[in-house]
Amino acid sequence: MLKRTQRLNEIDDSLIGKTVIINGWVDRMRNLGGIVFLWIRDRYGLVQVVFDPQKPVYEYVKNLSNEYVVAVKGIVRERPKEAKNPNLESGNVEILAEELEILAESKTPPIYTNREEGNEEARLKYRYLDLRRSALQHNLIFRHRVAHLTREYMNSKDFLEIETPYLTKSTPEGARDFLVPSRLKKGSFYALPQSPQIFKQLLMISGFDRYYQIVRCFRDEDLRADRQPEFTQLDLEMSFADQSDVLEIVNGLVKKLYEKFIGIDLGEIPIMSYSEAMEKFGSDKPDLRFEMELQDLTNETFAHEMKFLTPSKGEALKSIRILRSETFSRKVLDSYANSAKSEGLRFGWVKNSNGDLSGSIAKIFKSAGVNLDLKNGEMMITCAGKRSSVNKFLGSVRLDAAKRLNLVDESSVKALWVVDFPMFEWNEEEKRYQAQHHPFTMPYVEDLDKYSSDPSKMRAHSYDLVINGWEMGSGSVRIHTKKLQEKIFKLIGISEKEAKARFGFFLEAFEYGAPPHAGFAMGFDRLIATMLGLSSLRDVIAFPKTTSGTDLMSDTPSKVSETQLEELGIKSEVDE
RNA sequence: GGGGAUGUGGUGCAGUUGGUUAGCAUGCCGGUCUGUCACACCGGUGGUCGCGAGUUCGAGCCUCGUCGUCCCCGCCA
Structure with a gap:
């Protein structure tokens, strides 16, 4: 094959007179009867190729159609004065084709790849074509860059990226778990993690001191524009640290990301108590724009x-x-x-x-x-x-x-911290208190005695980062003693026996020298969407799910064979 | 679980009070065209109106059910 010598963003004035080879997709064809113009597209750019009827290669251009994958060998030349296109990055030049190789043919695509239209259903079914659209390419490339700088920043602050398991233990509290049946231990189940919470705390106990991970989390709850069943968090945890240390790290990151990618200085990110936010704005995630x-x-x-x-x-x-x-x-x-x-x-x-x-x-x-x-x-x-x-x-x-x-001024960005959330909230359905953040959150110890008759008044050392009225992430100082942890479990109605069965290993770990620690988790998809001014997470995820949790492209979830179920010791009660 | 919006050629949309042949744009196919850049112009192809029932002489339109997509409430520590 004719292998490219240049990417399409590299075709510019400096190459005038040079012979180049480019690879890419046919974005559009303009056949003027004699002369034929092609737009060739790759991830990096768009370039015009000219086919001159005088050249032998002209015979082959008629075989082409949109979305064909081609290699073109030709000479870069300056366009005639009247034919320059200032709307195009490479609009000063074009490539005069000498050779053409068709690397792959394409059927007429069912959706447009070069237009911003089409309904969600068709586009999700042909997601791999939809992803050719420049807007989505841009979003995912942007996401990559943010992830890259995030890692760079975290590394520079001595955080270690350590992986945690996806096949984990189901825990009470919080969202519904996605379950994975075990074949080797029939009748038992793994759960996909709602977050790496317990593992990152164990890493602190192991002495890793500063941990982070850009990691997938899973929650089996109903979807929204800002909620996907699997989503990505920037997860972090620090030892010998309190709230102010975590805020400093996160502030530094968020400010850096906004400065570098959006060109906005977020300034001092204000801190507001939960009660003030509720009284003044009627929300725990106030939009301060x-x-x-x-x-x-x-x-x-x-x-x-x-x-x-x-x-x-x-x-x-x-x-x-x-x-x-x-x-x-x-x-x-x-x-x-x-x-x-x-x-x-x-x-x-x-x-x-x-x-x-x-x-x-x-x-x-x-x-x-x-x-x-x-x-x-x-x-x-x-x-x-x-x-x-x-x-x-x-x-x-x-x-x-x-x-x-x-x-709302859509171009403005207003971030703030909301702190001191209530430790517990009343669950009317189960007639008990439950942890508002999660049960490993450090309460204001003085509140435990002060409000022993009314747990809803107890405050937690927890904090949410809010940007433009979106909850961007949350974290807390953690409990690091077994005694206090057991006390909290008791308050939310988890019996000693249950606590031992569910978190026994975790409670035991606290008996072997657990350092004081605190952490945070940022909704990475939301952060990207917010930075790009998008309201739907689907636009920043390569292969998202629909609001009913399905993937229209692969038709997932789907039935599995009877044999597969038997191996797992599972019988479906749903009628076919 | 509940509420709202929506589903009409490949794609995006219009379709009046229920009325005879379901329009428009784009794409696609064919033709003309040597400087276009969403090329232009001419001609053509393409629709079980999401699916199922019902009302009616007659349903894209009304009724009931059902399925998909999107938004919201519940839910999401």
């Missing part, structure tokens, strides 16, 4: 004159201001009212229409004689009820309103 903070009216003097909105003891009365109310139709406000009601909240809105107050609760404010200081067109949405529900509801209103008002 716009203001619109929640206001707490609970302690205002007029709060007890608010008729049905009056907060009873322990409840909250809060509001949010919307500057341009004209985009909020009655229908939108009704839908807010309905969702508030379904959360057991009382809801009302009031706006300034040409100097007069109107809206569902205008009368209440008027009779209470409150000066709301609303400018013309400004609206206030007010909500009363259980404090945590009020925050959550107004937080969702805040996001929805920002979307409607187009308040």
Whole structure:
């Protein structure tokens, strides 16, 4: 075969007059009857090849079609003045073909590879063709570069990349596990790791001191645009370290990545407590690209004159201001009212229409004689009820309103740390507390005694990195004593017996000199998507799954043979 | 598990109150064309309207069911 002497990004003025060989795909053909132009594409670029009717090779160009793989030997020449294409990287030159070799033919592709259109279904079925599109090529190349620099950074900070197993032990708590049946031990199962959590902590106990891994994690839960069943984390753990050490490492990395690849200085990344985030933004992952903070009216003097909105003891009365109310139709406000009601909240809105107050609760404010200081067109949405529900509801209103008002500057990047999450949350289904982060998280030890009657008030030494309202990663200081770990298991209703069966090896490890340690895990797919301004993880993963967890290209998951099941000692109860 | 959107030539879309021959663009095939760059122009091919039932004289359109894709809630330590 004619092997390439140049990649397509290398075809430029410096090669004028030289003979080159290029390899690539036919991106487009323009046959003008006499002269024929081809665009040849590879991963690096796009170059125009000319076929002159005077040359013998001209006879063969008619056999070509889109997506054929070809080798072209020819002379690089400057294009005629009028025929230069400034939109093309190589638009100053072209290759005059002397020889052509067809390396592979192609059927007419079922989707366009040179256009940004096509529905997801067809594109996922022919993912290998979709991946030829320059946008997806760009995303995956970008991802590679970020991974590369990430490794470089972690290495420079003396972190060791150490692999951990994929065939692991199923553990309670957290997401549903993907299970893998064991053939050698019929009736038993491995689980794919939801994260390498336990292993990286064991590596700390082994003395490796600083560990990281860019690693696949698996969670068998329903999908979203920002959630895939298998996804990649930058996982890290440090010994003799606390929260500030971890934040420093991660800050350094994120700032470096944004500076190098996006050209943005993230500046000082602020730290906000979980409770502040909830009170001000109604979210544990606030989008700080716009203001619109929640206001707490609970302690205002007029709060007890608010008729049905009056907060009873322990409840909250809060509001949010919307500057341009004209985009909020009655229908939108009704839908807010309905969702508030379904959360057991009382809801009302009031706006300034040409100097007069109107809206569902205008009368209440008027009779209470409150000066709301609303400018013309400004609206206030007010909500009363259980404090945590009020925050959550107004937080969702805040996001929805920002979307409607187009308040988000898509080119800006706002990162922050949210810290001191609650250690536990109540699981209504199982009627017990469970760890909000995970059960290996170090609690505020003083909270354990202080709030022994109300575990929901205990805080954890945990921290989330949030970028543009996306949870980018989370971490915590870990428990490193058996005694405390056992205490936590007890609090979340894991019996001593169960703890021993599930985590016995882990608890035992703590008896052999476990150093204080802390760590973090960053959602790598999300980070790439955020940096590229994409909302779907599918665009940064080469072979993603659909929202129902299938792969349309390979038709996965699929049935397996009866023999395979027998070998595993498994019988399917699903009817064919 | 629930809600919403969607499914029409290979691809992207239109299709009125249910009405006779399902349009448009692009691709593909053939033709003309020696400087195009999403080449242009002329001609042509291509559709079980996701699938199944029902209502009706008549269904792409209405009803019920079902399947796929996308978005959201639940869920995701």
